Amino acid sequence: MSSRRRRCKRQLIKFTQHIARLITGTLSSDNEDEEQESTTLRYHPENLEQLQSQTHFSRQELQLLYRGFKNDCPSGVVNEDTFKNIYALFFPLGDSSKYAQFLFNAFDKDKNGSLSFEELVCDLSVLLRGTTEEKLNWAFNLYDINKDGQITKEEMLDILKSIYDLMGKSIHPRLKEEALRQHVRMFFQKMDINQDGVVTIDEFIDCCQKDENIMQSLKIFDNAV
Amino acid sequence: MAAGVAAWLPFARAAAIGWMPVANLPMPVAPSNKNKHQDELIILNVSGRRFQTWRNTLDRYPDTLLGSSEKEFFFNEETREYFFDRDPDVFRSILNFYRTGKLHYPRYECISAYDEELAFFGIIPEIISDCCYEEYKDRKRENVERLMDDLEDNKDSKLPNMTFRETMWRAFENPHTSTMALVFYYVTGFFIAISVITNVVETVPCGYMPNQRDIPCGERYTEAFFCMDTACVMIFTVEYLMRLFAAPSRYRFMRSVMSIIDVVAILPYYIGLVMTNNEDVSGAFVTLRVFRVFRIFKFSRHSQGLRILGYTLKSCASELGFLLFSLTMAIIIFATVMFYAEKGSSSSKFTSIPASFWYTIVTMTTLGYGDMVPKTIAGKIFGSICSLSGVLVIALPVPVIVSNFSRIYHQNQRADKRRAQKVQKARLSRMRITKSGSSSAFPHSKRNGLNQSLELTGSLEEDQQLKKTTSLLESQHHHLLHCLEKTTNHEFVDERLYEQGYLQTALQNFPSQSPSLSSEEGITGTCCSQRTKKSMQPLSATHTHSHTHNLQELSALHIQCGEQQPLNTSRSSLNLMSDESGSLNCKSSGLVTTAIISIPTPPSNNYRASPDAPTPPNPDAPPLPNPGTDVVKISAL
Numbered sequence: 001m002s003s004r005r006r007r008c009k010r011q012l013i014k015f016t017q018h019i020a021r022l023i024t025g026t027l028s029s030d031n032e033d034e035e036q037e038s039t040t041l042r043y044h045p046e047n048l049e050q051l052q053s054q055t056h057f058s059r060q061e062l063q064l065l066y067r068g069f070k071n072d073c074p075s076g077v078v079n080e081d082t083f084k085n086i087y088a089l090f091f092p093l094g095d096s097s098k099y100a101q102f103l104f105n106a107f108d109k110d111k112n113g114s115l116s117f118e119e120l121v122c123d124l125s126v127l128l129r130g131t132t133e134e135k136l137n138w139a140f141n142l143y144d145i146n147k148d149g150q151i152t153k154e155e156m157l158d159i160l161k162s163i164y165d166l167m168g169k170s171i172h173p174r175l176k177e178e179a180l181r182q183h184v185r186m187f188f189q190k191m192d193i194n195q196d197g198v199v200t201i202d203e204f205i206d207c208c209q210k211d212e213n214i215m216q217s218l219k220i221f222d223n224a225v
Numbered sequence: 226m227a228a229g230v231a232a233w234l235p236f237a238r239a240a241a242i243g244w245m246p247v248a249n250l251p252m253p254v255a256p257s258n259k260n261k262h263q264d265e266l267i268i269l270n271v272s273g274r275r276f277q278t279w280r281n282t283l284d285r286y287p288d289t290l291l292g293s294s295e296k297e298f299f300f301n302e303e304t305r306e307y308f309f310d311r312d313p314d315v316f317r318s319i320l321n322f323y324r325t326g327k328l329h330y331p332r333y334e335c336i337s338a339y340d341e342e343l344a345f346f347g348i349i350p351e352i353i354s355d356c357c358y359e360e361y362k363d364r365k366r367e368n369v370e371r372l373m374d375d376l377e378d379n380k381d382s383k384l385p386n387m388t389f390r391e392t393m394w395r396a397f398e399n400p401h402t403s404t405m406a407l408v409f410y411y412v413t414g415f416f417i418a419i420s421v422i423t424n425v426v427e428t429v430p431c432g433y434m435p436n437q438r439d440i441p442c443g444e445r446y447t448e449a450f451f452c453m454d455t456a457c458v459m460i461f462t463v464e465y466l467m468r469l470f471a472a473p474s475r476y477r478f479m480r481s482v483m484s485i486i487d488v489v490a491i492l493p494y495y496i497g498l499v500m501t502n503n504e505d506v507s508g509a510f511v512t513l514r515v516f517r518v519f520r521i522f523k524f525s526r527h528s529q530g531l532r533i534l535g536y537t538l539k540s541c542a543s544e545l546g547f548l549l550f551s552l553t554m555a556i557i558i559f560a561t562v563m564f565y566a567e568k569g570s571s572s573s574k575f576t577s578i579p580a581s582f583w584y585t586i587v588t589m590t591t592l593g594y595g596d597m598v599p600k601t602i603a604g605k606i607f608g609s610i611c612s613l614s615g616v617l618v619i620a621l622p623v624p625v626i627v628s629n630f631s632r633i634y635h636q637n638q639r640a641d642k643r644r645a646q647k648v649q650k651a652r653l654s655r656m657r658i659t660k661s662g663s664s665s666a667f668p669h670s671k672r673n674g675l676n677q678s679l680e681l682t683g684s685l686e687e688d689q690q691l692k693k694t695t696s697l698l699e700s701q702h703h704h705l706l707h708c709l710e711k712t713t714n715h716e717f718v719d720e721r722l723y724e725q726g727y728l729q730t731a732l733q734n735f736p737s738q739s740p741s742l743s744s745e746e747g748i749t750g751t752c753c754s755q756r757t758k759k760s761m762q763p764l765s766a767t768h769t770h771s772h773t774h775n776l777q778e779l780s781a782l783h784i785q786c787g788e789q790q791p792l793n794t795s796r797s798s799l800n801l802m803s804d805e806s807g808s809l810n811c812k813s814s815g816l817v818t819t820a821i822i823s824i825p826t827p828p829s830n831n832y833r834a835s836p837d838a839p840t841p842p843n844p845d846a847p848p849l850p851n852p853g854t855d856v857v858k859i860s861a862l
Binding site: 220 | 233237239240242252281324702706712714716717
């Protein structure tokens with residue numbers, strides 16, 4: 001409610017400013033440039049040896065990754081919008097903004113709103129070259145949106161909805177609300193051992209380690225890069 | 226897929242780990258990069274200038290010369306570099322395209338040289354990025370028009386196979402093509418002039434009749450003027466009918482401005498012929514003669530400048546409108562003010578506000594007739610303000626109109642509107658092409674059965690087939706999308722077919738099978754038979770679903786359960802590479818029954834007659850939902 005009031009006030013102020021400008025005769029386009037702040041930070045990562053020791057990647061692989069990264073993000077950091085745009089290119093049929101946001105929050109460890117190359121590459125090495133326990137840890141971190149150590153049904157619903165959004169609407173069979181809830185129910189049935197309505201990290205890791213399918217599928221990307 | 230972000234594919238694939246715990250199905254096998262070698266620098270020697278880049282950079286666009294194996298033809302063994310005998314300046318832009326994903330058109334380059342280089346390196350010009358695309362298209366169009374103009378200048382003789390009608394139309398439009406046309410052109414011009422002069426002279430008072438005042442010439446020499454008028458109208462009518470006959474599109478010709486002017490010019494004469502007997506309307510008839518002055522507009526066919534003027538006025542309609550509007554506002558304001566200022570003075574000519582309009586207009590346009598003059602001090606003050614503001618208000622929009630006119634005149638009158646429309650349409654269609662190309666790549670490749678060969682632990686020849694048709698990047702991308710499908714247990718379909726299927730299945734009994742149906746619970750059907758990769762089992766009518774273990778090898782299949790449908794029409798529109806259709810023994814309850822038998826030819830209308838159809842060992846391909854039937858999906862277990 002207060003945000004609406006604030007917005008109203010802001011618009012009122014803008015309107016009076018506009019009228020004042022009309023009367024005094026300045027063109028509005030001249031002033032807009034002042035309102036945009038320049039946010040060009042330059043950021044460069046730590047040196048190659050340090051990154052090599054922190055991750056499981058070889059020197060050449062790091063070089064390859066950084067070259068691609070720098071090509072698209074010359075300033076050295078990725079902010080959320082750029083990340084969303086890049087991710088959307090891989091899923092042209094669907095809407096990837098929600099899932100990209102979850103991903104961004106999961107990658108961004110220090111919560112400063114931008115991803116540096118180190119953060120990306122450290123997580124990447126966990127995901128592609130880490131142990132299954134590390135991978136499951138990362139997945140739990142992704143699902144736990146508010147980072148309280150528990151996955152609730154609402155969080156899982158959000159996550160699943162965002163994954164289904166990646167598909168877009170030209171899918172078959174057509175997505176129904178019930179299918180989504182069914183999926184959530186199945187997940188909780190499997191993972192929630194003590195049936196208390198939330199999944200903690202130990203339950204999660206335990207259940208996943210027992211499931212052959214999941215163990216198998218965690219390994220398929222091991223040769224990516 | 227935008228190859229410019231190929232570097233991010235590892236990130237996207239790693240992020241897919243997040244889907245794994247939620248998925249209930251096993252994931253497909255990832256494509257292996259068998260020939261993964263260390264990235265190396267390659268040297269491209271273009272007419273002596275050496276460019277170096279990573280091999281990966283060039284591999285981003287595998288359907289161009291540099292990205293495919295075609296460049297091996299240019300490999301120089303002694304110097305271990307690729308030598309191209311082409312222009313190095315243009316090559317810079319081409320190589321930058323590989324590096325950044327954007328193709329730019331340098332302004333100093335000749336358009337045809339650039340086109341040739343693009344064609345040589347296998348790059349289509351449509352992917353020129355937006356910043357340079359307008360310039361490119363403009364130059365290209367100028368070039369094409371110049372070539373066409375040159376062609377036309379050389380084309381003095383008639384083309385051998387033009388019909389008489391086409392010759393006539395060409396003669397009308399370009400009078401300098403043949404002498405007959407030129408003669409016709411001058412004759413009509415002459416008669417237009419005669420007609421206009423006749424109209425004018427008709428009203429001049431000439432001569433005296435005894436004991437009568439001056440009468441206009443028209444009434445003195447009535448027959449002569451009537452003959453003249455008749456002759457002109459004859460000529461104009463004949464000309465109009467000939468143009469109508471020769472026009473390629475008669476409807477469009479009749480709607481054009483020039484033909485309307487023609488019609489309006491000759492109509493009063495015919496109306497006059499018809500109405501001579503009726504005394505009452507002869508007054509109205511006299512007014513119609515005013516329209517004869519429209520004949521002067523026929524001159525615009527003869528004068529280019531007149532046409533440009535008309536077009537300028539049309540294109541400056543908004544400025545003219547603004548001028549009119551502001552003038553009206555000012556007139557009303559000042560008229561009101563003057564009326565009330567002069568209200569006090571006696572014998573004032575400003576009797577009402579509308580009467581003051583005349584004064585205001587005359588003053589604002591600086592005419593100043595002097596028939597109405599303010600007498601009070603206040604009136605004089607406001608009158609002077611009025612004249613000053615009039616100068617300003619009129620002076621403002623006029624330069625805009627003038628500059629418009631000169632711009633159009635100097636540009637050789639290519640219709641700006643036509644050009645803007647073409648560019649806009651082309652741009653929209655370009656955006657549509659690139660968007661649909663990238664978004665429908667995955668369903669297309671699914672239809673081509675590539676994912677199936679990915680899924681099963683394929684033999685060697687399938688891998689080679691895979692490499693032939695898609696690049697590693699694309700196959701990895703498709704694998705990612707396939708994992709997504711498995712996670713959510715839904716399938717991608719092509720957008721167009723999705724719309725079709727949506728409309729048609731909405732009307733039918735869509736069995737609301739949840740995704741769990743297609744999972745380990747199995748198929749509650751009365752019969753099923755499976756199609757493995759190598760062999761085909763015959764359809765059996767009443768098998769139970771005990772063959773669930775064989776379903777492991779089934780990829781996603783669609784089972785159609787429906788009545789007889791006219792399949793041929795929908796089949797042909799689907800354009801599948803390998804047709805599959807369901808042969809059903811389905812009960813009316815709509816339960817899932819049999820499985821698929823692949824038939825290479827379009828199936829007959831009767832589904833049930835196909836159990837004995839021979840099936841070649843095609844690779845499985847997921848058939849698309851056949852619109853109009855109940856479709857249930859069975860996916861791999």
